[in-house]
Amino acid sequence: MNDNNMVNRDEFALYDLIKTLSFLGVMMSMAIVHMGCHGLKSIKMSAKKPKFAKQAFRRSMFRIALMAVLALIVHHHVKEVKDVIMHNKQQKSH
Numbered sequence: 001m002n003d004n005n006m007v008n009r010d011e012f013a014l015y016d017l018i019k020t021l022s023f024l025g026v027m028m029s030m031a032i033v034h035m036g037c038h039g040l041k042s043i044k045m046s047a048k049k050p051k052f053a054k055q056a057f058r059r060s061m062f063r064i065a066l067m068a069v070l071a072l073i074v075h076h077h078v079k080e081v082k083d084v085i086m087h088n089k090q091q092k093s094h
Contacts, residue, residue: 010088
């Protein structure tokens with residue numbers, strides 16, 4: 001097999017990190033959409049069921065905390081992506 005067809009370590013690491021970042025992005029998007037649906041439902045039902053609005057508020061606080069944790073994880077992975085790209089640039093320049 002030719003060396004040009006092989007995937008090097010940096011390319012594989014970058015591919016793996018992009019997959020992970022995509023999954024985390026989907027998770028954050030789902031949390032935002034779910035929070036919006038509950039917010040809309042609580043607005044519609046606030047006069048009838050004030051207890052539901054209070055519960056929806058507590059759930060949205062939990063989702064915001066979850067999104068903050070996911071954002072920290074994304075930040076860590078983006079740093080790794082930057083390191084892989086810089087390592088690859090240094091290898092190609094030598």
